[in-house]
Amino acid sequence: MSQAYQPPSAAAGSSRGPTVISTGDVVTQDRAVRYICGDCDAKVTLKSGESNVRCKDCGHRVLYKERTNR
Template sequence: MSREAYQVPSMGGGQNGFGADNGFSAMAVDSPSVVYLCGECSARVPLKRGDQIRCKDCGHRVLYKERTKRMVQFQAR
């Protein structure tokens, strides 16, 4: 009984799922940024998908999402 050595499946062209050609790099450029507030210095930090979660002014890593400006209304019953 002969055994063949295990071979890692290829993803067509030798690219792994973590390379630059996986489609996520182009999506990060086109995605809109969301503005967060820094928990340390209260600076407004715009972040896009894939950006590091870090304040660009002080380097603090706790960011809070800004409150929405549109009217939210609930009906009481």
């Protein structure tokens, strides 16, 4: 006997904290994303919700997302 699909409750998606992804026994939080500075080409790592979007070396505010290997 199979169980019917049950959508998640509205209370589960209403939290504003970090997104927690559960894969079996391992629980991980949001990963940091790597960016490249548009001025000095330095690699900058930013986490989700970080308010200061600037290059840590030169202070430039234009950051480009690094391409994935996929």
